[in-house]
Amino acid sequence: MTNNDQPARTFEASLEALEQIVRDLEEGDLPLEKSLELFEQGIRLSRECQERLSQAERRIEVLLRDNQGRPVVAPFEGSNATSPESADGE
Numbered sequence: 001m002t003n004n005d006q007p008a009r010t011f012e013a014s015l016e017a018l019e020q021i022v023r024d025l026e027e028g029d030l031p032l033e034k035s036l037e038l039f040e041q042g043i044r045l046s047r048e049c050q051e052r053l054s055q056a057e058r059r060i061e062v063l064l065r066d067n068q069g070r071p072v073v074a075p076f077e078g079s080n081a082t083s084p085e086s087a088d089g090e
Helices: 010-026 032-063 076-082 084-086
Strands: none
Touching: 010 032
């Protein structure tokens, strides 16, 4: 790892850095070497963000267990039935 890599960076900070890299690359005004460097950083940040999301998902699955200790996994879309928006609409 180089000094520019910060493993203690928050998910939000990593995502913001990735978004900035995408904006910079989309402008297309960078030299090839700088573009490649940013692309590599973007790939690292993307993988870091994906890993953090996977870790969060695993933590949620541990927290959501039934009374027999089995994980209860449900899609987020299923929670719309109990949302305040659906209650207001009826």
